[in-house]
Amino acid sequence: MTRSIDYGNLMHRAMRSLIQEVLSDVAENGLPGAHHFFITFDTRADGVEMADWLHSRYPEEMTVVIQHWFDNLNVDDDGFGVTLNFGNNPEPLYIPYDAIQTFVDPSVEFGLRFETQDSEEEEAPEEDGDDDPPPAGDRPEAEVVSLDKFRKS
Template identity: 65%
Template sequence: MSQFIDYGNLMHDAMRGLIQKVLENVQRDGLPGSHHFFITFDTLHPDVEIADWLSDRYPGEMTVVMQNWFEGLDVTNDGFTVRMKFGGTPETLYIPYDAIITFVDPSVEFGLRFESQEHDDETEDADDAEAPMAEDVPQEPIEAEVVSLDSFRK
């Protein structure tokens, strides 16, 4: 049993659950009003499924916009599949929630940002400078454009 509550991962799980619920609503009812999403994801995530030419063009991360044309949205507990056009060519994408880096709905100024939780020593030193924490508590940085956990850190 762990010696501490892993708030970082618990919050990430909650935020991914929120994205799932939003996408389930869109799957059922379509996008309401002027809502639209900018979803940035890690193209190198092992469970991401995109066309080879897209992964070659976007090695590392890619942002898709769910707004004017998309179809076949299929939301599951682990991720979602959607068909979108790239340069007029329709492509099917599978994006697991774990691969999402940012989820933004600019129509209502809402956004979530997931920070990587894998750090080497140099990265941890840089993170410690931004948000100092007690030495015996592992730091797992979480930032969000709308919801920031930094205000709860001591």
């Protein structure tokens, strides 16, 4: 049996930990400056809590915005609860980190996207049984991209 490092799982845990830390800070200190979040989540995921009428309206996924009006932001190790305003109807939600599909803060052009195992398997190229690498002349040349190219000045 060969052992390998599961980088995908490690990365997902690190990204969820980042979201937990950011939301914990916002719960304690409020949103700084122009920061705000768009959070898309799977409404069918285990542990999601939301009003029946919201679930009927968003049976698969929903994007919430934490910006001007939110209340009762409570963050724990598994997810976060928040009360948001839907057409002058304050509604409590509980969103487990495992349900989050995207987390974006457009004020600083930051975003995380979580791929599910199902979508990774669907997008993976099919194996053709040929384990030999292509000849050197047939391999595309790698391009090294500097992260400085993407930094704001």
